[in-house]
Structures are given as structure tokens and as C-alpha cells.
Amino acid sequence: MIRARLVRRLLAAATVLALAGCGGLPDKSGVQQGLEVRAPEYQPIRLQFEPPTPGASPAQIVQGFLAAGGSPDDDYAASRAYLTGAASAAWEPRRQVTVFTDSRKLTVQVRGDTVSLNVPVAARVDKSGRYLASSPGAVTAATIGLTKVGGEWRISRLPRGFGTWLSSFYFERSFRQMTLTYTDPLDRTLLTDYRWFPMRPDAVSSRTWTGLATSLARAQLAPVPSYLEGAAVTAFPPGTDLAVDAVAIIDQVAHIELTSAALDASTEGRRAAWAQMLTTMRQVPGVSGVSITVAGAPLKILGIDGAPKSLAQLGYESPAAAAPALVIRDGERLQAVDFTGWLRGGENQRAVDATLPQVPERWESVAVSPDLREVAAVGRDRASLRRWTGGGSGSPTAFGSSLTQPAIDRRGRTWVGGADTRGRPRIWWFEGGSSPTSPPTALSAPWITGTIAAVLTSPGSRRLAVAVTDGAGITSVYVTGIALGQNGTPHALGKPWRIATGLSTMRDLTWADDASLAAVASWEGSDVRPIMLPLGGPVEFLPPVQDIDEIITSGGIRGVIVLTGDGGVWRRVNGTWQQHATADDLIVPGS
Structure with missing residues (x-):
């Protein structure tokens, strides 16, 4: 029984005693400490993948496709090189990510123009970025169809909802856990939710992250996740969305243009909405401020001149913690x-x-x-x-x-x-x-x-x-x-x-x-x-x-x-x- 401990006598004296304490798919081995969450790396490793090798077998094409899923650059261009045009058009890489810990346990069976895959799965990340732990012994399987294009094998058919499959090696190098914020229904307190997003700048030589900023803004405007319903609220009125399809980053300020539904927020609601977006967008590398506009006009808050620059301005500053x-x-x-x-x-x-x-x-x-x-x-x-x-x-x-x-x-x-x-x-x-x-x-x-x-x-x-x-x-x-x-x-x-x-x-x-x-x-x-x-x-x-x-x-x-x-x-x-x-x-x- 948890914490049903036998009562023991406290001894005041303190002591100090030391306690001795598949090709192309890298994996972890043994028991290790997991990745450091909630500490975004602003210089991510950019994974580069070669296009399909001429004469590659069906198994090599499928393995190359899985590995290339660790590079979401240019809408997963590296992965799409392994697909036919029709398969590429139908594929939804962001539908979900299947994470497996040990690529050595990935089995690949080839039967003519089909390849069957089977691997123990550790977790799945859904399209909203939610990490869902799998049950013990859970496995996932899929059958992939191939055809020859110009004499070379290419993937022509993926199972519905396949998404991407990544070993933990690639997952931890191409995704990072970020936070979304919601407000307490009783007071000016922010509640944090945790999601995973691809971490990549807009281009190899670029220092801007508009793709990440746009993904975070869209996620923040979505409804409160079901597990927090009733415990947290979002200040953005129903129907609020991005008015343009991207968040621009200019002079370290993320510029967010919202639809007119945002104007339905009360003064207190606008204060909370600013607190949510300011907290979330400051995770984007190089972003120190936020601009929120509707039809080109700033979303103003009564009593605050200009765009808020801190949570303290909004009344959301955390109180000083008492000594533990x-x-x-x-x-x-x-x-x-x-x-x-x-x-x-x-x-x-x-x-x-x-x-x-x-x-x-x-x-x-x-x-x-x-x-x-x-x-x-x-x-x-x-x-x-x-x-x-x-x-x-x-x-x-x-x-x-x-x-x-x-x-x-x-x-x-x-x-x-x-x-x-x-x-x-x-x-x-x-x-x-x-x-x-x-x-x-x-x-x-x-x-x-x-x-x-x-x-x-x-x-x-x-x-x-x-x-x-x-x-x-x-x-x-x-x-x-x-x-x-x-x-x-x-x-x-x-x-x-x-x-x-x-x-x-x-x-x-x-x-x-x-x-x-x-x-x-x-x-x-x-x-x-x-x-x-x-x-x-x-x-x-x-x-x-x-x-x-x-x-x-x-x-x-x-x-x-x-x-x-x-x-x-x-x-x-x-x-x-x-x-x-x-x-x-x-x-x-x-x-």
C-alpha cells in the first residue's frame, strides 16, 4: 500500500554516505534517463536524409521512408521522395506520430510488392501534439504497398491514418515539448498544458521560426483539452482563429492577426487572452514580444497603453512563493x-x-x-x-x-x-x-x-x-x-x-x-x-x-x-x- 510505512524513530544525526552508485534507424539501449522536457533547445539538430538509392529493394525503400520521417522540413520532402505522387498527396504525416523505442525490434517482411511492419510501440502523439503512453506489450503493425516508377520501387499505398513512425532517437531530435496556457475560472492564474511540436527553423540558414509560431498560435486558439474541461477556460471567444495563415516574426515580435470573433471578449477576457498568448509565444526562439490585431487594429485592453509586455502588466504575475x-x-x-x-x-x-x-x-x-x-x-x-x-x-x-x-x-x-x-x-x-x-x-x-x-x-x-x-x-x-x-x-x-x-x-x-x-x-x-x-x-x-x-x-x-x-x-x-x-x-x- 502506498505510503503505509512502519513508524520508525527519527535520528537527528545526519550522515553522508555515497551509494555506488534495422539499417538507418538508431535506437536507445538499456535504461537511460529520458529527454529533458520543458527545456526547448533553440539549436536543434537538422537531420539530413539522402534520396532513395537507385536499385533499392522494397525493404530499403520502406526503411528509408520511416527514417526520413525525422525531417519535417519542406512538408516532409525527404519522406515524400519515397512515395508515388498519388501516395504523397494522400499521406497525412501530421495525423499522428507512432514512437517506438528500439528499432532492432522492428520486423520487416517482404512479400512481392508489399512490406509488412511490426514493432513494439512506446507512445503515440496525436495531431494536436498530445503524447499518449501505450499499454505494456503494445505493438503496431502495418502493410505497405509498393509499385515501380521508372524502374524504381516507390511506396504507392499507406494504411489510413499511418502518419509517421519514428524511433525515439529521431523523435527526441526533431520534436520538443512545448506548453499551451489556459486560465483558472476563479482567479488570475494560468494553467499549463503540454504538447509536442516539430522543432525546426523556416530554412536551413534562417533564424526565424514562423512555422513553429503559427503552429503554437493555432493550438492556443483551439478549445480547452477535454481532460481540463471545467478546470480551466480559454479567454478566446468561440470562432476565434488566425485571419492570415501565418504568424510573422518581425524584430523579435510575433504578429498575430485574429478574426473578428476575438472582439467579443470582455475587458477581463482580453486581459486573459493576452496572458495566454504572451506566455505561449515567448517559447518560440527569438520571440520576446507579441502583437495581437483584428482587421489591422490592435486588440486593446482598457487601462493598458499599447501591447502588454509582461504578465505583471496583465495582473497574472505569480505571487512570491512561501519558503517551503x-x-x-x-x-x-x-x-x-x-x-x-x-x-x-x-x-x-x-x-x-x-x-x-x-x-x-x-x-x-x-x-x-x-x-x-x-x-x-x-x-x-x-x-x-x-x-x-x-x-x-x-x-x-x-x-x-x-x-x-x-x-x-x-x-x-x-x-x-x-x-x-x-x-x-x-x-x-x-x-x-x-x-x-x-x-x-x-x-x-x-x-x-x-x-x-x-x-x-x-x-x-x-x-x-x-x-x-x-x-x-x-x-x-x-x-x-x-x-x-x-x-x-x-x-x-x-x-x-x-x-x-x-x-x-x-x-x-x-x-x-x-x-x-x-x-x-x-x-x-x-x-x-x-x-x-x-x-x-x-x-x-x-x-x-x-x-x-x-x-x-x-x-x-x-x-x-x-x-x-x-x-x-x-x-x-x-x-x-x-x-x-x-x-x-x-x-x-x-x-
Whole structure:
């Protein structure tokens, strides 16, 4: 059970111990750390491919076509050289990208003028740029027809919706994960979505990226993705689109001409629309500003002269983050300390002013609210939950079983998953500040067909990560938006987005930041180890730690800390694990 750890005695002394820590289709081998997401490279590798070799066999033509898919330049001109004119006209390379990790497992069978392909698939990227993890053991197959043109073999028939097939080697060199932004329906906060786009300048010698800028603008003008429906909104009115077919970049300013529907936005809506587009377009290399016009006239905002140049001008500047706290459990005692000082050790360690309750040892899997005012825990029987609030402590009437580790979001709401009294999977939430004996509100999630292993609210409290284990013991991790009703309270969950599957022996799961989760699990039969699960990206494996039991983070992959079964606390230093301390349990408030 995730975070159902035996209570251990906190030892104050810190120690430092090092833990020893097909032709033309390159691939990865072994377990490696995945690509660094959310850090666009502005000098991408331009992949050059030779045209078909005279006398090439059907297998060589098909393999060359697959490899050339890593170069989207000139509307995939390198790939189209392997196709007949009719096949090229019918082919939709952007329909989807099929990503496979090991080209050595690509099988090619030739039978006359057809070539059959079969390969294990890691993920698919749909036409909107959404990365969709595949199920364990998933394979994809296709049969491709060829004909001779001028005595040379060319591809004449591709399966419907074939798109492009890329090994991870080529995918990671020709695509990058970018972000789109939406707004919180309750306040001036931006929510981020993650998509993959081809990364290429307009020409080999060019420093302009109008193609990327246009793709990002089009994607930003589209409706909110289904998994965030109700949790986020877009400020662009329905029907808003690009009035011209390209976004020009002049003097580091992206010029976006919109259709007249944009004028329907209110003053607050225009402010939000500018915040969305400014955030998204600044990812384009060389773009520092944005111009939005309708029929040649600037899209103005009441009270702001000219084009906004920063989120602060728009009222969307992020508030200064409070110093992170860490709660250390020592038997029944909870103590809050400054996280940064605790990491530095010695005289840097200092307590945080907070009054936390005594938590009897029979209550496990403790959660603490970000403001340190509420605490929740589940009983060892996993059928009872207790809350400590400003109004005292208590437990509601039994409402479920197989309860997960609770989570308390930044609005003080306590979340927990499990099975209801009829054995159906359920997710519940308690209003912050309510009586500790108040019953929870259940949210229906009919898409959950297994056992809920974890329920976690994101740092921004607008997304929910849900881990579900099926009858075979395989765990998948989904992310869904928390849809709010008119009174601002949760009333439904969005459609699930599966970000990872193939996990087993899951011992812990936590948000690493708003863009990724961290797990302790086995991946498709590997040893149990720490694994990073980016939202919409390949998993990233961290070096293994013997007897690993729990994972927390002070922020992102760089702040990952793991706890082992004997109470050891390990942190990464220069790529290796070093023991920092020992502890009964460590709790990051709000996680």
C-alpha cells in the first residue's frame, strides 16, 4: 500500500554516505534517463536524409521512408521522395506520430510488392501534439504497398491514418515539448498544458521560426483539452482563429492577426487572452514580444497603453512563493522545519512556527495542508480516516475501504480514494475548515475500472493524479482536471489523460512539480526504483536505491529525496545518491 510505512524513530544525526552508485534507424539501449522536457533547445539538430538509392529493394525503400520521417522540413520532402505522387498527396504525416523505442525490434517482411511492419510501440502523439503512453506489450503493425516508377520501387499505398513512425532517437531530435496556457475560472492564474511540436527553423540558414509560431498560435486558439474541461477556460471567444495563415516574426515580435470573433471578449477576457498568448509565444526562439490585431487594429485592453509586455502588466504575475516547509514525523510528534535549511543541515536547520497535532501511531499515511493548519491520516485498516482541523479532530462515519494516502490541496480540501461500501471505485473530498466529522463528497469516475492506488492534487490544485491498478497488478497513472461548479466547489472530473502505464509494485507516488510526477515502482518488470513521469513525455529512470520505500521532492527532478525501508533518507548529489539523515516519515505539505 502506498505510503503505509512502519513508524520508525527519527535520528537527528545526519550522515553522508555515497551509494555506488534495422539499417538507418538508431535506437536507445538499456535504461537511460529520458529527454529533458520543458527545456526547448533553440539549436536543434537538422537531420539530413539522402534520396532513395537507385536499385533499392522494397525493404530499403520502406526503411528509408520511416527514417526520413525525422525531417519535417519542406512538408516532409525527404519522406515524400519515397512515395508515388498519388501516395504523397494522400499521406497525412501530421495525423499522428507512432514512437517506438528500439528499432532492432522492428520486423520487416517482404512479400512481392508489399512490406509488412511490426514493432513494439512506446507512445503515440496525436495531431494536436498530445503524447499518449501505450499499454505494456503494445505493438503496431502495418502493410505497405509498393509499385515501380521508372524502374524504381516507390511506396504507392499507406494504411489510413499511418502518419509517421519514428524511433525515439529521431523523435527526441526533431520534436520538443512545448506548453499551451489556459486560465483558472476563479482567479488570475494560468494553467499549463503540454504538447509536442516539430522543432525546426523556416530554412536551413534562417533564424526565424514562423512555422513553429503559427503552429503554437493555432493550438492556443483551439478549445480547452477535454481532460481540463471545467478546470480551466480559454479567454478566446468561440470562432476565434488566425485571419492570415501565418504568424510573422518581425524584430523579435510575433504578429498575430485574429478574426473578428476575438472582439467579443470582455475587458477581463482580453486581459486573459493576452496572458495566454504572451506566455505561449515567448517559447518560440527569438520571440520576446507579441502583437495581437483584428482587421489591422490592435486588440486593446482598457487601462493598458499599447501591447502588454509582461504578465505583471496583465495582473497574472505569480505571487512570491512561501519558503517551503517539511514536516518530520517522530513517533506521534509532527514537527515543521524549513525545507531548504533541513537540506543544508547543521546550523541552517530551523523550525517553522506551526502548531501541529499529536498523531497516534495507529494513524498512517499522514497528509498536511500547505498552510500547516490541517492534518489527515488513514487508519491501519485503510477503512477509516481522521482529520485534525481548527475545530478539533475526529473521523466521519465509515464511508469506504482500501483508502489511499490522503492529499490536502492549497484550498484546504482533503482528497482520498478507495472503494465505497458497495466496492465501487470512488474519489472523495472534504471541504477545508469543515467539521472533522463531516461526511465527504463523492465524485464519480466511471472510467476507473480497477483499484485506486493513489489520489494526488497538483500543486496548483486544478489537476488530480489518479493511479489505478488492474486485476493483473499493472498500474496506470492518469491526470484529470477538477471541474468546478458555480459555487467554486469540485463537482466532476474531466476525461482522463493516461500519462503512464506498465507500472507494478508501486510503493509511492507524488507530484514533483506541476509538470511531472515521481513514483517508486517497477517499470515493465524492472527492479523497483525511482521513476519520473512527465505529463506527456517519456518516463525518466533515476538510479536505483536498495530497499526504496517512499519518494518526496523539494521541487522537480533536482529535488528528489527517497526514503528506504530502514529509515534512511537519501538525496541526489552530482548524479549519485547520498544519505542525508534517517527518519520515521517525511511529509511535504500539500503533496
